[in-house]
Amino acid sequence: MIWNETIECATREEMKEIQSVRLAETVQRIYHNVPGYRSKMQKVGLVPSDIQSVDDISKLPFTTKEDLRNHYPFGMFTVPMSEIVRVHASSGTTGRPTVVGYTRKDLNTWAEVVTRTLVMAGVQRNDVVQVAYGYGLFTGGLGIHYGTENLGATVIPISGGNTQKQIQLMQDFGTTVIACTPSYALHLAEVMTDMGISPHDLKLKAGIFGAEPWSENMRKEIEGKLYLKAIDIYGLSEVIGPGVSCECECQTGMHINEDHFIPEIIDPETLQLLAPGELGELVFSTVTKEGIPLLRYRTRDLTRLNYEKCACGRTLVRMEKCKGRSDDMLIIRGVNVFPSQIESILLEMSETEPHYLLIVEREGNLDTLRLLVEVQEQFFSDEIKMLEALRKKITSNIQSTLGVSVDVRLVEPRTIERTAGKAKRVIDNRKL
Amino acid sequence: MINKQVSVFLENKSGRLNEVTRILGDAGINISAFSIADSSDFGVLRMIVPDPDKALSLLKDHLFSVQITPVIILTSPNKPGALSRLLTILSEDNIFIEYIYAFSMNENSAVIVIRPSDIDRCLRVLEERKDELLSKDDKYIL
Structure with missing residues (x-):
């Protein structure tokens, strides 16, 4: 089944027409409502009428997470706050979250695109969807929630955590679709085994997994353990949240809802547009959003685009699973972590430059973050209890700022390797 | 009376204590007394030596975290x-x-x-x- 066949199966020409009209309208709206955008465009000598078609898109300046941070919290909103009915936020690069606002129409758009993606994954009205993404400022939970309601399926808004109860409800309520991070799906499988429950006793048929990178091997493992079809969903709060793109049952790339979010692939170094099929950084222009429309927003995710028609019948362009990042952001159990955030937390505590190393491992099925901190003089105390207190303080400051648990180890000075005077900050040992 | 004790941060790794004793031994500094307090993955070596200031600068040169504690x-x-x-x-x-x-x-x-x-x-x-x-x-x- 296809939720919106007119759009999802449109010809390339039809799609370009829709995108062009919406893009031109969005540029007009942003130019006249957001001073920051207007001055950016004026700097490169652009007026809104220069953007007539989607082919003109590369004339526009880029938008970055930095822009959102500089205009914290609401400076990039295009409408007055009276029009904003909800905000979400994700972690930013230095502790300040990235804030996004939605008008009522934006929430409808979001529900629509999520519904499309659920239908791509094979979800129907009679399904029972257990949403185990976190509810709250994070877009995962509420995004899938309203898409499920919009489809008319039954939603179980259990949110994240509480694994035994999750499994209990799967059994009691006859859950057919689970939505969570892929690593949590594997954790669910493990706990199920511990509880003596076989996936055969459950009715799961599909899993909507996203918010962190995962591999084809992980897909095989999840499908083998939970007896369901593991579907990859992609999104980021700046663009709208989950539902930017999603796999169909063919599992051959994620269909981008490109009538709302126009994708481009650029070279992250030269910022030049790359040809279809080339690997580069994914950039989105949102062309229907009212609250915080973004032009050429750099996602920092590396991927490829495929414009071939899919075996499922959809013509929506497909993006590959993300191959990495063009910045140093790490995704730990669905939480975005920048090494610079850790650095600023340590700086606040010591006033001098800290030396640290982040080590990411996948132990069992969960990502673990270990932080080595060199005990320079500013941290050193002769008393073990002071050192233990220091370690606890670093741990809890990171936990409360980033929302991710970390195993802090105090190490001797110069333990952490420096290359050309610059310390290496991250070792990612996850085999994705 | 108040004396200067030399305190050194050590990771719980083999050879670290010996590294300190080797450096002091090579410099002809005798260790009169010492103790080690440890937690799960690090410890603090506390020493009484005849010339604590010399021991301090020597160990600092070797990039140890070290301080004088009264x-x-x-x-x-x-x-x-x-x-x-x-x-x-x-x-x-x-x-x-x-x-x-x-x-x-x-x-x-x-x-x-x-x-x-x-x-x-x-x-x-x-x-x-x-x-x-x-x-x-x-x-x-x-």
Whole structure:
């Protein structure tokens, strides 16, 4: 089944027409409502009428997470706050979250695109969807929630955590679709085994997994353990949240809802547009959003685009699973972590430059973050209890700022390797 | 009296303690007394050496985290009950001890290293109540 066949199966020409009209309208709206955008465009000598078609898109300046941070919290909103009915936020690069606002129409758009993606994954009205993404400022939970309601399926808004109860409800309520991070799906499988429950006793048929990178091997493992079809969903709060793109049952790339979010692939170094099929950084222009429309927003995710028609019948362009990042952001159990955030937390505590190393491992099925901190003089105390207190303080400051648990180890000075005077900050040992 | 103790941060890894003792040995610095306090993955080496400032700069040159910590060193009789008599005085005056270590010098006397929470007050108390310590023929030397 296809939720919106007119759009999802449109010809390339039809799609370009829709995108062009919406893009031109969005540029007009942003130019006249957001001073920051207007001055950016004026700097490169652009007026809104220069953007007539989607082919003109590369004339526009880029938008970055930095822009959102500089205009914290609401400076990039295009409408007055009276029009904003909800905000979400994700972690930013230095502790300040990235804030996004939605008008009522934006929430409808979001529900629509999520519904499309659920239908791509094979979800129907009679399904029972257990949403185990976190509810709250994070877009995962509420995004899938309203898409499920919009489809008319039954939603179980259990949110994240509480694994035994999750499994209990799967059994009691006859859950057919689970939505969570892929690593949590594997954790669910493990706990199920511990509880003596076989996936055969459950009715799961599909899993909507996203918010962190995962591999084809992980897909095989999840499908083998939970007896369901593991579907990859992609999104980021700046663009709208989950539902930017999603796999169909063919599992051959994620269909981008490109009538709302126009994708481009650029070279992250030269910022030049790359040809279809080339690997580069994914950039989105949102062309229907009212609250915080973004032009050429750099996602920092590396991927490829495929414009071939899919075996499922959809013509929506497909993006590959993300191959990495063009910045140093790490995704730990669905939480975005920048090494610079850790650095600023340590700086606040010591006033001098800290030396640290982040080590990411996948132990069992969960990502673990270990932080080595060199005990320079500013941290050193002769008393073990002071050192233990220091370690606890670093741990809890990171936990409360980033929302991710970390195993802090105090190490001797110069333990952490420096290359050309610059310390290496991250070792990612996850085999994705 | 108040002495300078050299404190060194060490990870719980083989060879680290020996690295410190080798550096000091090569420089001809004798270690009079030491102790190690440890947690699950690191420890603090505390040493009494004849030339603490030299030891400090030497270990700093070798990139150790090291500092000088003031401690009280006293000599006590090497016999049952002697340490208890000392600790009774300190606890009666509400002196908290962060850490303490001791070793026997010979059959007659032992050396005690104390790191109290308030070093000046501790010293004052010991001076004031010196007479109580010096009962019979016992000798406590501050």
